[in-house]
Amino acid sequence: MTKEEHEVAVLGAPQGPGPVVSTxxxxxxxxxxxxxxxxxxxxxxxxNVCCLGFMAFxxxxxxxxxxxxxxxxxxxxxxxTAKCLNIAALVLGLLGTIGCIxxxxxxxxxxxxxxxxxxxxxxxx
Numbered sequence: 001m002t003k004e005e006h007e008v009a010v011l012g013a014p015q016g017p018g019p020v021v022s023t024x025x026x027x028x029x030x031x032x033x034x035x036x037x038x039x040x041x042x043x044x045x046x047x048n049v050c051c052l053g054f055m056a057f058x059x060x061x062x063x064x065x066x067x068x069x070x071x072x073x074x075x076x077x078x079x080x081t082a083k084c085l086n087i088a089a090l091v092l093g094l095l096g097t098i099g100c101i102x103x104x105x106x107x108x109x110x111x112x113x114x115x116x117x118x119x120x121x122x123x124x125x
Contacts, residue, residue: 033075035063036082043086047093056085 037060043053063078 031072035060039086043089047089049092052085052089056082
């Protein structure tokens with residue numbers, strides 16, 4: 001018996017002219033569904049405009065729960081909603097912050113000027 005024949009015999013290959021039966025195993029790869037939970041937590045703590053950050057956090061937790069029970073479609077749906085809410089909370093929060101800074105930069109000198117003028121007028125200078 002040659003070396004190749006010995007290996008074939010040990011591996012269990014069919015010895016006779018019978019039909020060859022093969023088994024195919026499909027292994028599903030784990031689909032990565034982002035749940036955006038860190039982004040939602042950030043928006044909840046810092047940019048919680050109209051509770052959008054909190055709602056995004058709730059949908060992120062729902063997405064994580066769906067992912068744990070292997071419901072990929074439900075997890076994607078909740079993750080998509082959480083992503084939209086996070087974007088809305090972030091944009092509105094940034095616009096509000098920038099608006100407050102611009103308002104302070106332009107309004108504060110005008111207030112100081114008008115208060116100074118009214119005080120200067122009362123003293124009779």
